[in-house]
Amino acid sequence: MDAVDSGRRVRWGDVLLGSIAAVSWALVGMAGAAALGLHLLGADAAGALGPMTAAVVVLAVGGTVTPTGDVSAFGLEGTQAQTAVDITPLGVGLIGALFLAYFFLRSLRGAGPYISATELAARVGGVVTLFVAMVGGLAWAGHDVITIDGAALGLDDVGGGGGGGVEVPGVGDIGGLLPDRLGDLVEADAAVGFSVNTADSLAGALLWVLGVVAIALLTSRRTPLPRGAVWETLRRTVRPAVSAIVSMLLVTVLAGYAAASYAAIGDDHPKRIAGAALLGAPNGVWLGIPLGLFVPWDGEATGELAKLLPDPVDELLRVSEDEPVTVGRLAELDERVWLLAIAAAVAMLYAGVLAASRTRSEGRGAFGFAGRCAVRLGVVTALTLPLLVWLTEVSADASLSVLGIDAVDAGIELRGRAGMALLLGAAWGAGAGGAGALLVRLVSRPEARVPAAGAASAPAPAPAPDVVRGPGPGPYRPAAPYRPPNPDTNPYLRMPPEIHSAPTLAGPLPPAPPRDHPEDADPPEEGPPPPGVPGGRRR
16 A cells, blocks of 8 residues: 555545445345335235335345244144245345445545555445345344235135045045134134344345455456555456456346246236246346256255246156256256257356456467466356355245144255366366457457468558557547648647747748738638747746
C-alpha cells in the first residue's frame, strides 16, 4: 500500500449508503421473485404468502427450513407427519446475487482507478453485516402454520356407521377405521407449519454473501482493486478466467429460461411451468452441466416425489439405485441425452474463447499463450464444478404415518461426486482454455493464415509513420487525426495577418496582400485570440 492509499480516509457515509442500496435491492429482488414464483405455483392458496416468501428467501441464501406437522387434532393416537427438505431455490438466489453484485461494484467504481485496502474491507464488511442482519429478520418472520379445516374438505357429506368395504391396495380393509372417525374429522383442524432454523440460516447467509462479494470482485474487470503485486496478479490472471466462467453460467441459465418458455407455450398449466422456472431453472441447468461433462451422480427416488425428476432420470433411479447416474446410462434409455454432453462441451469452449479474449498475450507465441490460458481456466473450472455439484444436490423425504399405516413414503436423493468433479473440471477447463486461445489467435491475426495454393504471399504493409505507439489516446496523448489538417475547414489553423512577423514563429510568413479600399473590405473572419508576448503575463 502506498502513501496515497494509506493516507486516504474511509468515507463512512458512502460506505453506509452503498451497503444499504446493495442489500436492499438484493432482498427486494429475491422477495419479488420468490413471491411471484409461489403465486404462479398456486402455493398462496394454502397459506399466507408473506411467511412463505421469507422462508424461500432464507432457503435461497443457504438457510434451512423445517416443516412440522401436528394432526393430533384428528383424534387419532400415534398420528404424525414428518418431512425433511434440503433444496436450494437457485433462481431466487441468482437474482439476489446479481442485484447485490451490481450495486456493490457500482459503489466501488467512484473511488478511482485504485481503492485502499481499508476502504475495500469497510465496504465489504458493511454489506456482509447488513445482509446477515436482514436475513436474521427474515428468519424471525419465516414461521407460519397452515390450518386445514375438516368441514371445509366436505367430510360432513360422507355417511357414517357400518364397517368394512373400503379396500386399499397394499394395505387391506380399512373400512372399519374410517366411519367411526369421520365425525371427529369434521370438527377437527389439522395444523401443518414450517419454521426457520435461525442459527443455520445466519451461518448460511454469511457464507453466501461472502461468496457473492468475492465472485463479484473477481469477475468485474473495471472495478478498482488496491495497489500491490498480489492484487495486480489477481487482476491479470484470475479475473479473465473467472469472468468467462461466470458469463458462461449466466448464458446457460438464459437458455434454460428460453426452454421453459417454449415448454409453457403448449402446456395446459403454463403458470406452473413459469413459477417452477423462476424458482429453480438454475438448479436444472447447473445440474446438467456437471452431468454433461461426465460427472457421476449417486441417487435414489421412491414414491410420488420421484415424479418430480425429469425423464429419464426418474426411470433410471427406479430401475437401479446401486449404480451411479451417468450420461452413458441415461443414453441407454434415451439417446437424446447425448445432446446434453454436446451442449456442455460447447459451453466450455465458449468460456475458453471468452477467457482468451480477455487475457493479454504479453508478446509470447501462440502455444505459450494457449498454455497460460489452459492453466488458468483449468484451475478455475476445477473449483467451479464441485461448487455446482454442491449447490444442485437434492434431498427430500416425506412420510405420513396414520395408526401405524404408512400412507406416504416418498423421497429423493441425488448427490454428485465432488472428487470426480474436481478432476474433470481441471481437464475440461484446460482443454477449453487451450482451444479457445488458439481460436482467438487464429481469428485476431488474419495475416498469419496460410495463403491459398498458387497465390503469392504479399508482404505485411508497413505501419504508417504517424501511428502513435504505446498506450491509447488520452488527455495528454491526442489520437492521430483521421485526415490531414486543412485551414479552409479549421479556423484555428488560420493565422491572422498582423502576427506574420511574430518572433515565436519558425520563419516569416509572406505579408498579407494590400487592399485598395480597407474601409469597404469585408471584416476578417473571426479566429482565435493572438498569443501573448513570450514570457509575459496575459491580459
